[in-house]
Amino acid sequence: MRSLPGLATEGRRSGGAGIDLLSTVELARVMNAEDRTVPEAVGAVVPEVAAAVEAIVERMGRGGRLVYAGAGTAGRLGVLDASECPPTFGTEPGLVVGLVAGGPAALTAAVEDAEDDRAAAVADLDALRLTAADTVVGVSASGRTPYALAAVEHARRLGALTVALAGNRGSALGDAAEHRIEVVTGPELLAGSTRLKAGTAQKLVLNMLSTLVMVRLGRTYGDLMVDLRATNEKLRVRARRIVTLATEAEPADVDAALTTTGGRVKDAVLLLLTGVDAPAAAALLARHGGRLRDALHEVLNEALG
Known part of the structure; x- marks a missing residue:
């Protein structure tokens, strides 16, 4: 593997040695200018993200x-993305999973030596009973990172699909995976602090992976x-607005x-747009794997003929 000091994520920005001498507003502008390079x-x-999604x-x-x-940051961001899928997309528990080296304790405290534990990565995946x-x-x-690298290597041996999300080109993680997504954001404002631009890039890519996957799986209707899942008052208001916008x-x-539909947004939309009752709406959605658009097309096609 390439030596750590030679990685772009470990580099030092030109002019970085004097940032502590800047005024606070100047320093904020420098940081903001660095952050604006991440979306690019x-x-x-x-294209690599799209291929992985498919x-x-x-x-x-x-x-x-x-x-x-x-x-570390990378593991916490994965847990964050996974934890947002059930309320946003109604996914079943365990459909999207985030593993962080060091376990739950590493979510709120640094467990720095855990990233070197390759055996823990294997054990964490085995606990999930990983399949092809x-x-x-x-x-x-x-x-x-040994933990991430061991996870990808073990998953590939078991026949699972593997994707690498890294911040340097030609990474060992990319070499180990079937799909490589290497987002090069370069040196950080604070040299080597990859919770900054590299972490922001990881968050953006993870957003894309989970969101685009769920769109393709029919977990949305348009946007x-x-x-x-309407589990609080804010989400109940949002559910009513979604049904209103759709119908x-x-x-x-x-x-x-x-x-009538027990708060199920898809069922309510189908009921209002087609006139079917709640049991029929549920049956239609079950027949089409939860894809609302496909269920609507079936009713429309039957009405036409």
């Missing part, structure tokens, strides 16, 4: 799971989160549809 760097790997969707269509594995239908995304700014129905009708 992510944009350069869009491969992940194919595996998940066979009943597979999406698993992120990383250490699953996908493992190793996340590492350096692209050489609407129709699989949202243009009157508020009273929206509330009645949501009540």
